[in-house]
Amino acid sequence: MSDNVCTFTHARSRALIRQLRAAGTGIVLDARGARPPAIVHWGADLGDLPAGALAAIADASVPAVPPSSIDVPLWLPLLPSFTDGWSERPGLDGFFTDHTPVALETWSADAGDGWLSVTGTGTLAVTTRLELSREGVLRIRHTLANRGSADFVLTALDLQLPVPDRAREVLDFSGLWAHERRPQRGELRHGAWMRESRHGRPGHDDAFLLVAGAPGFGFRDGEVWAAHLAWSGDKRVWAARSALGPAVLGAGELLGAGEVTLAPGAEYTTPWLVAVWSDRGLDGLSDRLHPWIRGRCELRRPRPVVLNTWEAVYFAQDLETLGALADAAGAVGVERFVLDDGWFTGRRDDRRALGDWFVDAEVWPAGLHPLITRVHEAGMDFGLWVEPEMVSPTSSLAERHPDWVLDGSPTWRFQRVLDLANPEAYGYVLERLNALLSEYPIAFLKWDHNRDVLAPGVAHRQTTALYRLLRELRVAHPDVEIESCASGGARIDLGILELVDRFWTSDTNDPLDRQTIQRWTSVLVPPEYLGGHLGDKAAHITGRTTDLAFRQVTALFGSAGIEWNLLRATPGEREAITEWIALHKRLRELLHTGRVVRGDTADPAQLVHGVVARDRRQAVFAYVTLDAPQAALPAPIRFPGLHPDRLYTVRPLLTGPVTQDAPPPWLASGSVTLPGRVLSAVGLAVPLLKPQQAALFEVSA
Incomplete structure (x- = not known):
């Protein structure tokens, strides 16, 4: 027998055949006899069956023995x-x-x-x-x-x-x-x-x-x-x-x-x-x-509306600009102000200083206290960007402790990986983060991870060390919330979700890309954990220009925020942002507790998605045109997930630019009331939105 072959010999196990049942799902496990235990059924609930019936099901599932195979029926155990x-x-x-x-x-x-x-x-x-x-x-x-x-x-x-x-x-x-x-x-x-x-x-x-x-x-x-x-x-x-x-x-x-x-x-x-x-x-x-x-993973508070400074100022940080930005953010209703990359010693671009987690005395001679005071006076709490798992080769940390840098991993975005399995490196990161969180009233850490590890045989120890680090910080600072960001959405999983409060879903704020990214990510993750921000009209990543209504509808669903220099926004844009934030706050409980529903559309240019309250008395839906529809008169929008026998009133909340000589009559009248089964099966005529636009509808019983 070769060294890497595992063979199992089986003695008689404890006689057990058992089913688990919950919410229409059933599992039957057969652990009888000499064979190793196996799942006989996973799928629809089979009902409350006695052991004898379960045994009959298991026995009836034993297959024939085909030619040219082992001489007993095939058995697929748990292992x-x-x-x-x-x-x-x-x-x-x-x-x-x-x-x-x-x-x-x-x-x-x-x-x-x-x-x-x-x-x-x-x-x-x-x-x-x-x-x-x-x-x-x-x-x-x-x-x-x-x-x-x-x-x-x-x-x-x-x-x-x-x-x-x-x-x-x-x-x-x-x-x-x-x-x-x-x-x-x-x-x-x-x-x-x-x-x-x-x-x-x-x-x-x-x-x-x-x-x-x-x-x-x-x-x-x-x-x-x-x-x-x-x-x-x-x-x-x-x-x-x-x-x-x-x-x-x-x-x-x-x-x-x-x-x-x-x-x-x-x-x-x-x-x-x-x-x-x-x-x-x-x-x-x-x-x-x-x-x-x-x-x-119960959230400790409603998801605050965030303003992140990255696409507003990038590395150009100073108290005067960021203080004014904080005032503008507070005026439109933002609840959390996050200072992104560029605040620590020597960090003027993305090629240096990672690992030197001290507030830059040249940029912030009085520390971050004056900015945080402005943020608090504007009615917001304060968040800070960090990337603790990485180190710049030109940083003071790397120069002092080259043995803390993982061997065998090439530079990526001008940075290397810090070996968190090294107790000294781990202790340094923990001490620096504890010091920052103790000195400053930081409510939120945007925890970034901007590169692949790409070092042999270290992923297990690096991941387990990260989990341990996050647990220690949560124990020491239980009120601090943490966002998992990995150059956008490269670390979104249910393992780390037990240790964080938010995901940065993607680095792009382009609503055309975000519509599909958010649609598919939310199949697994509830929307309140998925950060989505309202960006400038010209997207930072793609350069694509989009209408404000499209950006607003896209960022409304989920953990909403802004990534835009509001100091450059027009008075009209600021007024629209204020109304959008007020709308999000009004709908926030619904958006973050309701059932996510998505319509199946024959035209790939059209998307329909929404959130329906658990009692099905309220809902909000988005109708989105990713591109030009295939027909001059697109198919009606259907509203899935409503109670079939309940009457609902549908009202438009926000509609992007259209190409039509006249709107559908129900839309011109301002509302329509129909049973849920009609809205789900037949639907309503849609406004003729231009490509890359969206409309938002509120549905009330």
């Missing part, structure tokens, strides 16, 4: 191996340094309210825990313990869930800087559709959410199964269909050679795999994920 006849990816891969055989010889199982646990023991011990939340969200992870007398080198410990044959179409995502979350779909054929991230962070091209479903599934229709790995480092996710028939969704941390070696008695726990089933399309996934996330 599949060659021993089970599974020739796709094994669940466990690794070896003992003294060549001890890797074997799991005895299996046991246990169950409780909403959870199941199975353990295989031998030269290793592997415990798999499954939890099904009341919303129907499944979490699963493994814990591996070394029970041998030699070190165990772990190369893979992956999580796999079965999906049925009808899940023949796969959706995941790719992207670029400032163009994240680009969907890509295809047929799930024999073999594996594998996505690997080797960025030391999920990356702009992160697969993000892997969905397998019935062909043609959309936002409102179709049966789908989805998986997300809650981890901020290197990872792999895949969908695979064996030539024998079974198909799986899988994920796991992507470990470098020797990156995790377990001494005798040591343990390794995988990240959680978060998995969801829906028979109501992609919106059905959000209907489960959003309330589950909101229950686990």
